[in-house]
Amino acid sequence: MSWRATFLLLAVLSLAAAKYRRYDGHRVYRVVPSKGHHLDLLNKLAHENKKEITFWKAAYVTNKPADVMVSPQVKNSFLAALKKNGVKYSVLVEDVQKLIDKQRPTGAAGGKFSWDDYYPLEDVYKWIKSLPAKYPGIVTTVVGGYSYENREIVGVNISFGTNRPIVVLEGTIHAREWISTAAVTWMLNQILTSTNSTVRSIVDQFNYYILPVYNPDGYKYTFTDDRMWRKTLQPHLPCMGADPNRNWDHRWSEEGASNNPCDGKYHGPRAFSEIEIRTVSKFLASLGRDLQLYMAFHSYSQLLMYPYGSFP
Ligand SMILES: [Zn+2]
Structure with missing residues (x-):
């Protein structure tokens, strides 16, 4: 390799490294x-x-x-x-x-999906998309919605039969809360594989729609640009992104949300301004009256909040 090529390679590598925001001394x-x-x-x-x-x-x-x-x-x-x-x-x-x-992914499982490591978006999606072949007739993949950068919000439907109440599980609407994707995929796996008779007698009564990475743009961004990113990636000048969990129309812009586009809790310029919320909301409405339970997973606080979390 010529010195010129070496120099270029080093320059590209250092640029790539510099791109990931550092928190030294924080x-x-x-x-x-x-x-x-x-x-x-x-x-x-x-x-x-x-x-x-x-x-x-x-x-x-x-x-x-x-x-x-x-x-x-x-x-x-x-x-x-x-x-x-x-x-x-x-x-x-x-x-x-x-x-x-x-916390950086180690890849120690050698390409296998496990719960001892964190995974970039592509690997989570690859695992999700591998499930229908393993559980034919029970698991199908679904697209719950789309992101600002036009990524699919990929999830699964687990169906144990007709006429069952629907449970929806959602992870990582806040990009940096990686453990919520791990928690939701762990539950997904348990729903499919548990042989405990008590667990089976409960989980088999329901059908499930599970979206382990609700905010795929933001999640990807936490691997490439900023580990602490929380919001979507849609520009809202002078900053970027809205808090998708403050963008629903229920009590939009009330307490617990910010009207400052640079704040981590920015509610967006209007309810449903974020395509992730708009499209998944339509998807949920399409499930109709069978939808009985919706659980969103966050980190951290050790809190169990029940409807509606916006009330004190
Ligand atoms: Zn959160």
Whole structure:
């Protein structure tokens, strides 16, 4: 290889590496706001430093810990504000980049799909599409909708017979919540393979539509550009993406959502502005009255929220 080709190759490789956003020195603090003004302070700091301070776990009630990721640029001023106001905190994650490096897919299963690793979109879809041949007459693949970059939102229908109530399971509507795709595919696999008689007597009563990666553009983006991406990829100037889970028409733009296009909880310019929500919503409506249960999986918070999650 000539020196010119070597130089070009190195340049391309370093560009590819530079593309993936790094979080070196970003720390996550577990903060316990014990007074109302502590909550106000945390939310104000995050609001004023959107790019530097991000909630991993929101500060919405006193005496419940909030987890806050803080960049090295504002670390000192953030800690000074906490100390000045007597807010207790501890370090939860010393260096977010190290955590991201640990989570990168290892490919250790040698092309086999497992639940000991994370998988890029193509591998998740490949596994989903392999299921009908393994379970003929029970599993069919479905396209629940489409993404802004025109990807199919691929899922499965599991049918154990006619006239059964329908259960819908959804994972990774928020792009970075990889564990929800793992959780949903794990359940999918259990529904198909469990030999436990108690499990079978329950799961066989229903039919299922399962969408393990609701936000495929965003999910792919977390592997190629930014591990912490949450939204869709549709441009909403001056930023990109809306929070698809704040884009339904039920109580659209009310509490818990932001009207700032640069915020992670941006609700979009109008309900159903995101094609993912528009198309999957139509798909769900087409299931009719047999649709009895819809479960969405997120990470993290250890919360079970039931209809409707928008109510306090
Ligand atoms: Zn979520």
